[in-house]
Amino acid sequence: MRIDMVGGGAIGLLFAARLATAGAAVTVWTRTQSQAAVLTADGISYREEEEGAHGFQVGVVSRCLADLKEPLAESGQPDKEHWIVLAVKQSHIDEELLLRLGWLVSAGTRILCLQNGVGHLEKLAGVLPHVALYAGVTTEGAKRFGETGVIHTGNGQLFWGPMRVNGSESDKKGEKSQNLWIKTLESAGFSATLSNDMNSRIYEKLLINAVINPLTALYDLTNGELPVNPQRKRLMYALYAETMEILSSDGLSMESDGWQRVLGVCQTTASNVSSMLADVRAGRETEIEWINGGVSRIAARIGLRSPLNDAICTLVSQLQVNENS
The missing domain is CATH 1.10.1040.10 (N-(1-d-carboxylethyl)-l-norvaline Dehydrogenase; domain 2)
Structure with a gap:
């Protein structure tokens, strides 16, 4: 499974670190070149909040979204198990980000959105009507330190499920990918529940x-x-x-x-x-x-x-x- 984590904040780094530790191929897309460079060189510094908890480094690939100038070239068959996790704030979902999201998408891509508030799904559906959209609500606690560090401050749950917005694409053939995504999340230590009432x-x-x-x-x-x-x-x-x-x-x-x-x-x-x-x-x-x-x-x-x-x-x-x- 290939995962593009769009956003290098606390939640983005938390999910990226644990998914990468579980063996997923994770790329962290950041807003700044400096954060991408340090993440690529040093990885994510991860630790639990408990006193005396041992921290560790997690190697990831990282790129700056601004450096993406054209659609990513697909070699051979498109990756059927490709998830984009959108972990940026609502205010960052602008025309520039939407353009680059379109360049990350290939056949079979699914986008999981972890935003607060409402309105972002409609915006995404308007630009990417043929992409299967999923909404997620997480109660995991995380706090970022520096550009590449994240402290896991509390266990929570991830509720997620498919969304049809403004006539956007339904994920009729997504059961296999959904099951694999749940297994990947659980192997990374997350409690994930597929919900039909998002x-x-x-x-x-x-x-x-x-x-x-x-x-x-x-x-x-x-x-x-x-x-x-x-x-x-x-x-x-x-x-x-x-x-x-x-x-x-x-x-x-x-x-x-x-x-x-x-x-x-x-x-x-x-x-x-x-x-x-x-x-x-x-x-x-x-x-x-x-x-x-x-x-x-x-x-x-x-x-x-x-x-x-x-x-x-x-x-x-x-x-x-x-x-x-």
Whole structure:
């Protein structure tokens, strides 16, 4: 199996390191030439978070996406077991990236998307309508250090499944490849579940992210600190209730209490700095438009109001402006 890991962030490096250790042929595609050069020379520095855990280096091939100037030439028969794992932020899925994804695709390629928020699948389907698209939701914990290091901060699960978006290609002959992909993931130590209800899985993650991520960014707090103050907790619940009503009206069905799920995530990831807070602190563009902005667009589509999500988008976007000014 050939795997192109598009994205050299924490999740990309985590999956690349463990898949390569399991024997898969992994290429890590990065945004910068410097990261690609160091990854190729030194590999990925991988370690578990537990105190005293032994770290190790994992050799991978790495290339910079900007250096890809034309479609990759296929030698002989196309590789029927080729997966592209898209592990970049929503804001990085632009025309340039979509063009290069098209150059990576060959007959039989499947793309697994690990993004937060909503809207990316439609964008991909519009450019690559004949490629089988899969959505993934992972609860694996990972933290990047330096350009090539990753710390596995907690075991989780990967739920993934095929998606048909805007008339995109269905994966009618994908059962063999799906089974091989599951075996490859499991041999790499991941708990992977093929799901036929990825829409609900995506909305569950969107619900949690829409409450925790923007409020930690606005208050400059870790996940665990967020619900400690009663006033913050009331705002959390109000944002949760609005988002839950919108997503439930558009098909979300949760097996457990959603509010307790949100509080549980805050507790189990208590020391975590959310990705949105990390972006605000670093002066980077956040994913607010694809998380709370995505909730607002869903609300508009189905005829509901979303005043809190609208306001949250405005506030976090202003933080981005201030950090970048």
